[in-house]
Amino acid sequence: xxxxxxxxxxxxxxxxxxxxxxxxxxxxxxxxxxxxxxxxxxxxxxxxxxxxxxxxxxxxxxxxxxxxxxxxxxxxxxxxxxxxxxxxxxxxxxxxxxxxxxxxxxxxxxxxxxxxxxxxxxxxxxxxxxxxxxxxxxxxxxxxxxxxxxxxxxxxxxxxxxxxxxxxxxxxxxxxxxxxxxxxxxxxxxxxxxxxxxxxxxxxxxxxxxxxxxxxxxxxxxxxxxxxxxxxxxxxxxxxxxxxxxxxxxxxxxxxxxxxxxxxxxxxxxxxxxxxxxxxxxxxxxxxxxxxxxxxxxxxxxxxxxxxxxxxxxxxxxxxxxxxxxxxxxxxxxxxxxxxxxxxxxxxxxxxxxxxxxxxxxxxxxxxxxxxxxxxxxxxxxxxxxxxxxxxxxxxxxxxxxxxxxxxxxxxxxxxxxxxxxxxxxxxxxxxxxxxxxxxxxxxxx
Amino acid sequence: xxxxxxxxxxxxxxxxxxxxxxxxxxxxxxxxxxxxxxxxxxxxxxxxxxxxxxxxxxxxxxxxxxxxxxxxxxxxxxxxxxxxxxxxxxxxxxxxxxxxxxxxxxxxxxxxxxxxxxxxxxxxxxxxxxxxxxxxxxxxxxxxxxxxxxxxxxxxxxxxxxxxxxxxxxxxxxxxxxxxxxxxxxxxxxxxxxxxxxxxxxxxxxxxxxxxxxxxxxxxxxxxxxxxxxxxxxxxxxxxxxxxxxxxxxxxxxxxxxxxxxxxxxxxxxxxxxxxxxxxxxxxxxxxxxxxxxxxxxxxxxxxxxxxxxxxxxxxxxxxxxxxxxxxxxxxxxxxxxxxxxxxxxxxxxxxxxxxxxxxxxx
Numbered sequence: 001x002x003x004x005x006x007x008x009x010x011x012x013x014x015x016x017x018x019x020x021x022x023x024x025x026x027x028x029x030x031x032x033x034x035x036x037x038x039x040x041x042x043x044x045x046x047x048x049x050x051x052x053x054x055x056x057x058x059x060x061x062x063x064x065x066x067x068x069x070x071x072x073x074x075x076x077x078x079x080x081x082x083x084x085x086x087x088x089x090x091x092x093x094x095x096x097x098x099x100x101x102x103x104x105x106x107x108x109x110x111x112x113x114x115x116x117x118x119x120x121x122x123x124x125x126x127x128x129x130x131x132x133x134x135x136x137x138x139x140x141x142x143x144x145x146x147x148x149x150x151x152x153x154x155x156x157x158x159x160x161x162x163x164x165x166x167x168x169x170x171x172x173x174x175x176x177x178x179x180x181x182x183x184x185x186x187x188x189x190x191x192x193x194x195x196x197x198x199x200x201x202x203x204x205x206x207x208x209x210x211x212x213x214x215x216x217x218x219x220x221x222x223x224x225x226x227x228x229x230x231x232x233x234x235x236x237x238x239x240x241x242x243x244x245x246x247x248x249x250x251x252x253x254x255x256x257x258x259x260x261x262x263x264x265x266x267x268x269x270x271x272x273x274x275x276x277x278x279x280x281x282x283x284x285x286x287x288x289x290x291x292x293x294x295x296x297x298x299x300x301x302x303x304x305x306x307x308x309x310x311x312x313x314x315x316x317x318x319x320x321x322x323x324x325x326x327x328x329x330x331x332x333x334x335x336x337x338x339x340x341x342x343x344x345x346x347x348x349x350x351x352x353x354x355x356x357x358x359x360x361x362x363x364x365x366x367x368x369x370x371x372x373x374x375x376x377x378x379x380x381x382x383x384x385x386x387x388x389x390x391x392x393x394x395x396x397x398x399x400x401x402x403x404x405x406x407x408x409x410x411x412x413x414x415x416x417x418x419x420x421x422x423x424x425x426x427x428x429x430x431x432x433x434x435x436x437x438x439x440x441x442x443x444x445x446x
Numbered sequence: 447x448x449x450x451x452x453x454x455x456x457x458x459x460x461x462x463x464x465x466x467x468x469x470x471x472x473x474x475x476x477x478x479x480x481x482x483x484x485x486x487x488x489x490x491x492x493x494x495x496x497x498x499x500x501x502x503x504x505x506x507x508x509x510x511x512x513x514x515x516x517x518x519x520x521x522x523x524x525x526x527x528x529x530x531x532x533x534x535x536x537x538x539x540x541x542x543x544x545x546x547x548x549x550x551x552x553x554x555x556x557x558x559x560x561x562x563x564x565x566x567x568x569x570x571x572x573x574x575x576x577x578x579x580x581x582x583x584x585x586x587x588x589x590x591x592x593x594x595x596x597x598x599x600x601x602x603x604x605x606x607x608x609x610x611x612x613x614x615x616x617x618x619x620x621x622x623x624x625x626x627x628x629x630x631x632x633x634x635x636x637x638x639x640x641x642x643x644x645x646x647x648x649x650x651x652x653x654x655x656x657x658x659x660x661x662x663x664x665x666x667x668x669x670x671x672x673x674x675x676x677x678x679x680x681x682x683x684x685x686x687x688x689x690x691x692x693x694x695x696x697x698x699x700x701x702x703x704x705x706x707x708x709x710x711x712x713x714x715x716x717x718x719x720x721x722x723x724x725x726x727x728x729x730x731x732x733x734x735x736x737x738x739x740x741x742x743x744x745x746x747x748x749x750x751x752x753x754x755x756x757x758x759x760x761x762x763x764x765x766x767x768x769x770x771x772x773x774x775x776x777x778x779x780x781x782x783x784x785x786x787x788x789x790x791x792x793x794x795x796x797x798x799x800x801x802x803x804x805x806x807x808x809x
Contacts, residue, residue, distance in 0.1 A: 190501040356641035363556035394552030
């Protein structure tokens, strides 16, 4: 039985209520942390655990916490980033909807460790019903003395605020999220200064993903070393994967990092294989921003070894033959999927969601979308493929926030691995624009 | 002596092979401007008098080849020079880095995608930052064949017209309206390439200093309705003048066509930045020579066609060496061995893309 850190009790009936959650051992970590541990000791355990940010970037969470500036007389804030809007990712939604108290317990421990007396959960605005679930859970925890003034008689105060987002993907970028939380237009800030120095209301702030924060109760209960014992190498612990696409069993799965990609797709425990009668064509391993991989490269590394579900293994080979774990949005495509149409679809999303602040992203995302639209609809030119590569290259790395990169990578990687398919669309517009037409040329299907 | 003791430790930074000493907290862009126009990165959105401006247009991207003397690693990405503070021992590559030139070519192309290129009928032509930037880094052709975004022209108050189609979303006017006026009535609506500058539900900016948004606009998106279509910039003669104004400093530039004052603007420095903001009365209502005390013809050193034949054929792409020699560069330390600073000391191939003529023995 694989270790379950986040979802062990998720199927217990009534787990969304305080009493059931408490009966399953909930809030014992808060008691342990506040009564027996110092904030520094908790940070130390999280560092030892080696949890990496689950929002997509994979930055070590303990390191982020230790960067937090601690000037005298200035409040510090913890903000939980629950603005999950990446196409293909729905793990935080699943976690908050089913087991809200886990996040709240994690927020209490993390806030205590960072010395924050007011913490925020910034939830995607479309998930209004989840916001109601969280607010109900907060009210329950407050009534039982786990939130509010003088928690468990320790003298530590914590107020937890749930803030609905305004419906913008960009507000999932941490500095745009802070701007939005301050009531401004959600434009990302220029960095430096980083939020750890000047974040919310110009005070030191830590922004963490829901899943990252939800690991802290387990770490406090079992110790950082036990957490680091799960997983593989520097990819410690477990990861929620939102599996979708042409698989038999789509859903959210908690896996120990280090499971082979092949097992994850084909084992009955997880995705249960590609839908019957079809073949595996391509994989987006970590949400729409990460480079798409053809089936053969998704399953094996360039050197022939099995590719594993871990930060290192998925990014093995750089962007030439690798991708990223990202936020764990695992989208599987079979041979009926048109990569050009899919790339256009992703591109359309980034065009719509660009904040419009810096020029490469504002203009470049729209341009890529229009060119891809043209290719998909049979009006492509021979030079369009090189044009897309060039535009993607000029956006990447030159923007204020990572949305520019996120828009450029899917386009660049789709052309890198599926160039023939783009070429086919340009060469055979009449055939390619037929309903349901898909390139059936030479490619590696598994 | 006492003054010298208070002076902070100066930081040494090398930009395109030229060393300069600046105070801590100076940005790369300001350090480059201290050296001179030849090495100053272009700036479409950064505006020194406006707090918080910069970082948006990405025109001023530079490569930091060495972060500091202590940590000489290069920075992984190009950085916006208008916001990045210098460190002691930093080495910056501006025009000497092919990567920077490539990124800037990209930025020009992006900015021009949705720009109407109606320069022949635009009042800003001749003093337009985008025109200058495109002249230096752009191409003569476009790869963009889709429709450009368009907007209706709008009036912002009785004297200002907003032609959003030309806007490059530098946010300068937003910062101006925020910082010069008390009430926030002006901002950006929508997002992505559908963003537009707007006053809240077409509400006019009712403020004595609102006219300054015209001066800060790098393109012809915000224009002076008292001047619209009256003349071309290069036919007018700028003269510095002042008057005793109860609301502002009264120090302005008058633009003459013959004997007639056809436009009043604030005075700008060599970086095209307003030195002192002026009030609407001075700008829109006092257009007689008798209202003003004339000082002298305006010295224009940098922008626009009215300065020193900016677009003359033989000034197109001058060699980097020539531009350095022509630059207004003062050695900061006379005892220093300046022979080490010569551009020829660096490997010639690094300058190949900016020095085609210099490398060719027989031009």
